[in-house]
Amino acid sequence: MIVDLQLPPVLPSGLRDEDMVVVLMNMGGPQDITGVEPFLRRLFNDRLIIRFPFAQSLFADLLIRSRLKSVQHRYGLIGGGSPILKSSLAQADALRVELKKRGRGLEAQLAFNYSEPLPERAITVIKEKKKKHALLLSLYPHFSKSTTASNIFYLKEAAKKIYPELQFTTCLPYHLYEGYLQAFADRIRETLRPGERLDDFYLLFSAHGTPVYFLQEGDPYTFLISQTVAGLVQRLGRRHRWAIAYQSDVGPIQWIKPTTPGTLEELSRQGVRKVIVVPVAFVSDHIETLCEIDIEYRELAQKEFGFTDYRMSKALECHPGFIAALADCVERSLC
Numbered sequence: 001m002i003v004d005l006q007l008p009p010v011l012p013s014g015l016r017d018e019d020m021v022v023v024l025m026n027m028g029g030p031q032d033i034t035g036v037e038p039f040l041r042r043l044f045n046d047r048l049i050i051r052f053p054f055a056q057s058l059f060a061d062l063l064i065r066s067r068l069k070s071v072q073h074r075y076g077l078i079g080g081g082s083p084i085l086k087s088s089l090a091q092a093d094a095l096r097v098e099l100k101k102r103g104r105g106l107e108a109q110l111a112f113n114y115s116e117p118l119p120e121r122a123i124t125v126i127k128e129k130k131k132k133h134a135l136l137l138s139l140y141p142h143f144s145k146s147t148t149a150s151n152i153f154y155l156k157e158a159a160k161k162i163y164p165e166l167q168f169t170t171c172l173p174y175h176l177y178e179g180y181l182q183a184f185a186d187r188i189r190e191t192l193r194p195g196e197r198l199d200d201f202y203l204l205f206s207a208h209g210t211p212v213y214f215l216q217e218g219d220p221y222t223f224l225i226s227q228t229v230a231g232l233v234q235r236l237g238r239r240h241r242w243a244i245a246y247q248s249d250v251g252p253i254q255w256i257k258p259t260t261p262g263t264l265e266e267l268s269r270q271g272v273r274k275v276i277v278v279p280v281a282f283v284s285d286h287i288e289t290l291c292e293i294d295i296e297y298r299e300l301a302q303k304e305f306g307f308t309d310y311r312m313s314k315a316l317e318c319h320p321g322f323i324a325a326l327a328d329c330v331e332r333s334l335c
Contacts, residue, residue: 015132015133017104017105017106018105019131019132019133020106020131020132020133020134020135021106021107021108021109021126021129021131021133021134021135022092022095022099022106022107022108022109022134022135022137022330023108023109023110023111023122023126023134023135023136023137023155024088024091024092024095024108024109024110024111024137024138024139025110025111025112025136025137025138025139025140025148025151025152025155026084026088026110026111026112026113026138026139026140026151027043027112027113027114027147027151028082028084028085028112028113028114028115028116029081029082029083029084029085029114029115029286029287030075030081030082030115031081031082031085031115031116032080032081033072033075033076033080033081035081035115036068036071036072036075037064037068038115039114039115040063040064040067040068040071041060041064042113042114042115043114044059044060044063044064044251045057045060046113046114046150048145048146048149048150048153049146049150050211050250050251050253051211051213051253052251052252052253059251059252063250063251067250074287074291074292075287075291077290077291077295078286078287078290078291082115082286082287083284083285083286083290084284084286085110085112085115085116087284087285087286087317088110088112088139088284089110090317090318091139091283091284091317091318091322091323091326092108092109092110093108094318094323095108095323095326095327095330096108098323098324098326098327099327099330099331102327102331104330104331104334106135106330107129107131109122109125109126110122111151111155113150113151113154119151119154119155119157119158120158120161120162122155122158123155123158123159123162123163123166124162124163126163126166127162127163127166131166132165132166132167133166133167133168133169134155134166134167134168134169135169135171135330135333135334136151136152136155136168136169136170136171137171137326137329137330138151138171138173139283139284140281140283141173141174141175141180141224141228141281141283142173142175142207142220142221142224142225142228142281143173143220143221143224144210144214144219144220144221145214145217145219146210146211146214146219146221148170148173152168152170155168156168169333171329171330171332171333172329172332172333173224174325174326174328174329175224175225175227175228176227176228176231177325177328177329178321178325178328179320179321179322179323179324179325179328180228180316180321180322180325181228181231181232181235181321182235182321183316183319183320183321183322183325184228184232184278184280184313184316185232185235185236186319186321187278187313187314187315187316187319188203188232188236188276188278188313190313190314191276191311191312191313198236198238198276199238199241200274201241201274201275201276201309201311202241202242202243202267202272202274202275202276203233203236203238203241203242203243203275203276203278204242204243204245204260204263204264204267204275204276204277204278205225205229205232205242205243205244205245205278205280206245206246206247206260206277206278206279206280206281206293207225207244207245207246207247207279207280207281208246208247208248208281208282208288209246209247209248209249209255209256209259210222210246210255210256211253211254211255211256212253212254212255212256213253213254215256222256225244225280225281226244228280229242229244229280232278232280243258243263243267244280245258245259245260245262245263246258246259246260247259247260247261247288247292247293247297248288248292260277260293260297261297261300264297264300264301264305264307265300265304265305267305268301268305268306268307272307273306273307273308273309274307274308274309274310275301275307275309275310275311276311276312276313277293277297277310277311277312277313278312278313279293279312279313279315282315282316283315283316283317283322284315284316284317285314285315285317289312289315293312294312297310298310298312
């Protein structure tokens with residue numbers, strides 16, 4: 001899928017707000033322990049995301065068998081399931097309110113790839129509401145074939161079967177929008193206690209990794225991440241003592257580097273003892289932040305790498321700046 005990241009989308013003339021719906025897209029997450037296995041099965045069998053060398057279903061089965069108990073345990077550490085549905089619903093509600101303040105009467109709903117509401121369910125709801133046009137707004141601020149493009153593909157495939165008359169417009173990335181950057185800067189500063197200075201901490205921006213083959217095919221993801229980080233360090237007045245790393249690699253394929261654990265180890269060798277890990281690619285707290293960064297990497301950092309002060313900034317959730325950025329993105333698409 002080719003998406004123009006420069007030119008604003010063009011809507012058909014004559015559309016009214018009541019004809020349209022904003023669809024917030026994400027991959028989703030299991031709501032409880034019993035949902036972990038079907039979630040993993042959908043994920044590992046998706047060749048748009050993870051391309052095993054051959055025998056996709058066989059590799060997927062092996063990976064699920066080897067990882068199921070450990071993944072269930074990890075979800076157990078954060079309450080037994082992913083909070084991403086609750087978080088995303090709150091973001092959709094906040095976006096509706098913000099758009100209403102701006103005089104726009106658009107509804108907002110969710111569509112997830114690997115857990116409910118799945119694309120088929122999302123399209124069915126749109127059809128039942130008799131909406132004519134869907135504005136697709138990713139909850140991944142940085143476009144990638146592995147996330148946003150995948151969400152779009154499955155929604156359009158579902159529409160072909162359920163509601164072929166539905167028209168689509170894809171909103172542009174908002175990774176450099178003022179509200180988005182301000183929200184992240186606020187979250188970073190919120191980690192500080194009275195009397196502390198941000199300059200006392202190394203800033204490690206941790207983004208979700210992606211298989212190398214996406215970069216080889218021209219995926220802009222890492223470039224967009226670097227743009228966001230550049231905007232943040234400029235806003236924070238940080239000229240040095242920061243780095244970008246990637247997390248959450250899985251399976252027998254090559255992922256982009258450097259990894260977040262590897263970077264923490266290298267920083268330790270350099271004598272760094274205070275670090276704030278910033279989940280720069282995440283707009284809500286879920287297993288990659290609450291468990292991976294805040295539990296697993298914390299244990300590595302403190303017990304093995306010798307960090308004396310390890311902190312994680314909270315994800316954006318419903319920060320007013322982030323919601324304003326989403327609304328700005330929607331409004332730009334409607335111009």
